[in-house]
Amino acid sequence: MTExxxxxxxxxWPFRGSFLxxxxxxxxxxLAWAGRVAGNAPLDVAFRxxxxxxxxxxxxxxxxxLRTLAAAWxxxxxxxxxxxxxxxxxxxxxxxxxxxxxTGVGLAAVWAxxxxxxxxxxxxxHPLLSAPGVPxxxxxxxxxxxxxxxxxxxxxxDPMPTFPRDPDALRLGSGVWR
Amino acid sequence: MRVWLRGDLSGVSPREELxxxxxxxxxSAQAGEDLTRFFKAFAELDAVAxxxxxxxxxxxxxxxLVRASLAVAEQLERVMSASGLYNRLMILQPECGRExxxxxxxxxxxxxxxxxxxxxxxxxxxxxxxGITRGTSxxxxxxxxxxxxxxxxxxxxxxxxxxxxxxxVAAVHAMGAYPALPIAAATVAxxxxxxxxxxxxxxVGPNVDAWAQALFAQTLNDAGFAARYAHLLREP
Numbered sequence: 001m002t003e004x005x006x007x008x009x010x011x012x013w014p015f016r017g018s019f020l021x022x023x024x025x026x027x028x029x030x031l032a033w034a035g036r037v038a039g040n041a042p043l044d045v046a047f048r049x050x051x052x053x054x055x056x057x058x059x060x061x062x063x064x065x066l067r068t069l070a071a072a073w074x075x076x077x078x079x080x081x082x083x084x085x086x087x088x089x090x091x092x093x094x095x096x097x098x099x100x101x102x103t104g105v106g107l108a109a110v111w112a113x114x115x116x117x118x119x120x121x122x123x124x125x126h127p128l129l130s131a132p133g134v135p136x137x138x139x140x141x142x143x144x145x146x147x148x149x150x151x152x153x154x155x156x157x158d159p160m161p162t163f164p165r166d167p168d169a170l171r172l173g174s175g176v177w178r
Numbered sequence: 179m180r181v182w183l184r185g186d187l188s189g190v191s192p193r194e195e196l197x198x199x200x201x202x203x204x205x206s207a208q209a210g211e212d213l214t215r216f217f218k219a220f221a222e223l224d225a226v227a228x229x230x231x232x233x234x235x236x237x238x239x240x241x242x243l244v245r246a247s248l249a250v251a252e253q254l255e256r257v258m259s260a261s262g263l264y265n266r267l268m269i270l271q272p273e274c275g276r277e278x279x280x281x282x283x284x285x286x287x288x289x290x291x292x293x294x295x296x297x298x299x300x301x302x303x304x305x306x307x308x309g310i311t312r313g314t315s316x317x318x319x320x321x322x323x324x325x326x327x328x329x330x331x332x333x334x335x336x337x338x339x340x341x342x343x344x345x346x347v348a349a350v351h352a353m354g355a356y357p358a359l360p361i362a363a364a365t366v367a368x369x370x371x372x373x374x375x376x377x378x379x380x381x382v383g384p385n386v387d388a389w390a391q392a393l394f395a396q397t398l399n400d401a402g403f404a405a406r407y408a409h410l411l412r413e414p
Contacts, residue, residue: 012347013380020384043376050384051410175383177355 002100002147003114004091005174006034007154007161015175017046017087019054028063028096031072034174035090035106036155037081045084052079053088065094065101066141073103073138086133089155093147100147103139106132106156111163113170114150118163121148132156185215192220192227200231200238207242217246221253229257232267239270248274248281261291268298275299279306287316293327304332312340321345325352334364341368343377350381355389363396370403375411387411 001022008014017039022032038049056075061068072092081088089106104110107129112121122128128142132155152170154160164170171177182190183206192199199220206213220228231237232247232254244267247254254263264282268275279299283292283306297303304324311320317340324332325348333345346365349358355378362374374393379386390411394404 008383012351013377015383016380018379018384043373043380047373047376047379048410050379054384175385177383177385178388 001030001032001095002093002102002151003149004032004034004093004102004151004153005171005176006036006089006091007152007158007163007174009036009039009155009158010161013043016043017041017050017084018175019050019057020175021054021058023058023061025061025063025068029061029065029068030095031057031061031068031092032095033057033072033090033092034153035088037088038084039087039155041084049081049084052081053090057092061094065096065098065143068094069101069103069141070138073135077134079134081134088134089132089153091151091153093151094141095147099143099145101141101143102128102147102151103141104128104153105130105135105139107153108156108158109154109160111152111154112148112150113152113163114148114167117165118150118152118170121151130156182216182219183211183213185219187216187219187223190223192224196227196230199227200236203231203243203246204238204240207238207240207246210242213242213246214249217250218253221250225250225253225257229254229263233258233263233270237266237270241271241274244271244274245277248277251281251285255285260286260289261295264295265291268295272298276306280310283307283310287311287314288319290323293323293329296329297327302329302331302335303327304329305335308332308336308345309339312336318344318348321348322352325349328353330357330360333361337361337364338368341365341372343372343374346374347377347381350378355382355386356392359389359392359396362393366393366397366400366403370397370400375407 018036020034024030038046056079057072062071091104094101110122111118264278267278276299279295282295292307296307307320311317321344333349337345346361349361365372365374375390397403
């Protein structure tokens with residue numbers, strides 16, 4: 001499964017409003033996501049907003065890759081985010097035996113990692129890179145046969161970081177910890 | 179020479195008579211005399227010579243001398259480095275360690291070397307640094323330095339005296355979420371309304387569920403705290 005992560009914001013609270021998870025429908029399709037919402041809201045408001053999106057995505061998904069992403073978007077759009085709807089950044093991947101489909105919103109960059117140094121994977125201007133916010137229409141998905149093990153997104157509005165080479169450091173800088 | 183104790187050093191040439199002055203200071207200290215006025219007058223006359231007497235290679239480690247040195251710390255700091263001065267005084271007389279530390283922290287609350295001094299002087303390292311800076315603008319950096327030094331016990335204590343997220347935030351940034359658990363539990367005990375779980379999630383990452391369960395296990399006396407998160411957290 002391709003693991004999406006979102007690089008932390010350059011602030012004392014790098015993961016305020018962040019959410020991160022995955023689910024699978026049996027062995028057929030795996031859905032994984034990383035995102036942030038209400039990143040400048042008070043801590044409790046941001047935490048609840050992130051959890052709300054996370055909960056919506058954690059519901060069981062359909063068995064087809066693209067339909068999985070479409071259903072995921074429907075659930076995200078249905079989350080009551082109020083004044084924070086315009087702050088959503090999200091990267092999602094749906095993986096099955098045939099490949100990976102990738103979609104997102106509010107992303108400034110998507111890099112590939114997990115095999116050597118991180119490298120830019122999505123070129124500037126690609127439709128996967130867009131302004132933040134719950135999308136009015138469902139974003140498209142990029143489908144590939146093979147994707148890197150790690151996709152590192154940078155949220156729209158965040159400065160471009162210098163990524164560490166080590167995948168564990170990449171994950172740590174993206175709020176993946178145990 | 180009794181007049182010296184009253185601060186009258188007229189006619190004295192400190193550098194030429196340093197050994198006489200040293201002998202006088204030691205004898206007076208051993209006799210239990212207060213050397214403060216003597217040292218103040220000495221500092222006005224020649225602070226370099228006084229620094230030699232108080233903290234030089236041949237300085238004598240008597241509590242009376244160290245305490246009198248602390249009374250003229252400002253003057254001594256003008257002729258030697260502050261960290262060098264307090265380190266030397268602490269080495270000369272470990273018995274006065276806490277007094278030395280208190281003056282050092284009061285005069286240099288934002289200096290990084292005070293944590294090393296604290297480690298040597300205190301049973302609970304960081305206690306004086308946090309106690310003296312609590313309620314001041316230096317508290318934030320004191321928490322940070324104590325966290326970087328691993329002073330968990332002092333950070334746990336200070337949050338009980340002043341319930342806020344500052345010590346926990348500093349600890350999580352410096353040492354990670356699990357090592358900071360005792361401070362988190364103390365924070366909840368001090369004020370269960372503080373946003374402990376949310377703050378940790380915002381610092382280390384969103385999946386705090388297992389960590390929060392570990393925290394709840396340490397805060398069993400506050401069922402309301404865990405209940406507040408019941409619908410927000412998942413079973414790890």
